[in-house]
Amino acid sequence: MQVVEGLLAAAIGLFVGSAVWVVSRQRATDRPLRAGGSCANPRCGVPLPSASWLPLFGFGRVRRCPVCAAAEPQGRVIFELAVAGYYALAVARFAGDHLPHVATLVFAVPLLVILLIDRWTQVVDREVVAAGFAVGIALAAVNGRYALFDAMIAALAAAGALTVAGWIASALDRSARVVAVGRRDIYLAAMVGAMVRETGVVGFLLLSVALLGLSRVVIAGGGSAAPGVGLTVGACLCVAALTMIVR
Ligand SMILES: [Zn+2]
Numbered sequence: 055m056q057v058v059e060g061l062l063a064a065a066i067g068l069f070v071g072s073a074v075w076v077v078s079r080q081r082a083t084d085r086p087l088r089a090g091g092s093c094a095n096p097r098c099g100v101p102l103p104s105a106s107w108l109p110l111f112g113f114g115r116v117r118r119c120p121v122c123a124a125a126e127p128q129g130r131v132i133f134e135l136a137v138a139g140y141y142a143l144a145v146a147r148f149a150g151d152h153l154p155h156v157a158t159l160v161f162a163v164p165l166l167v168i169l170l171i172d173r174w175t176q177v178v179d180r181e182v183v184a185a186g187f188a189v190g191i192a193l194a195a196v197n198g199r200y201a202l203f204d205a206m207i208a209a210l211a212a213a214g215a216l217t218v219a220g221w222i223a224s225a226l227d228r229s230a231r232v233v234a235v236g237r238r239d240i241y242l243a244a245m246v247g248a249m250v251r252e253t254g255v256v257g258f259l260l261l262s263v264a265l266l267g268l269s270r271v272v273i274a275g276g277g278s279a280a281p282g283v284g285l286t287v288g289a290c291l292c293v294a295a296l297t298m299i300v301r
Contacts, residue, residue: 167179216235
């Protein structure tokens with residue numbers, strides 16, 4: 055039974071990963087969400103057939119743009135498989151207890167969209183954060199008044215803690231542009247706070263700081279701080295949140 059559930063979760067994850075990729079790329083390139091995403095070539099960008107919503111290059115049907123023949127990036131399939139694995143893991147972690155894994159599978163969607171867009175543009179998508187926050191609050195409300203209160207307090211705590219961490223980081227090192235905490239990062243922290251609530255908020259913040267520290271060490275070791283090389287604050291928050299919701 056567990057194996058069947060795991061395989062089903064992986065299959066759902068594969069489709070979710072594909073849809074998340076399409077939505078993220080359209081938002082990152084300011085293109086409308088038509089039938090199924092656009093060509094990856096920025097100079098072409100024509101809408102692709104609606105099969106491009108489906109995973110594994112629309113099951114092999116949309117490997118290339120029909121107009122300019124630009125290939126869909128291989129990273130997309132890796133991402134889809136990673137989401138499939140993550141969904142299987144989430145279901146395995148919460149076997150028998152349905153509410154936490156439903157919440158995890160739902161919360162993962164805005165987190166993954168924000169993460170992808172942030173990797174491509176180094177900008178946290180504010181509208182997706184707002185949607186994710188609303189979902190976090192709504193799922194807390196389903197659990198009752200105490201859970202709702204819990205989610206709101208955790209959202210405030212996460213936002214407050216990240217604000218203070220940003221002040222400390224900029225006081226310690228004025229050149230540290232990589233760790234500059236922006237207002238959008240603070241909104242994102244509030245969204246995650248609403249998702250992980252009081253029991254997860256401290257772990258989320260500690261993990262975020264650890265990831266940020268680690269990515270800075272990697273950048274220092276590599277000798278360059280080119281955009282896209284290290285993890286941005288937004289990416290660290292997303293990865294920490296994805297870890298905490300499946301813990
Ligand atoms: Zn094209």
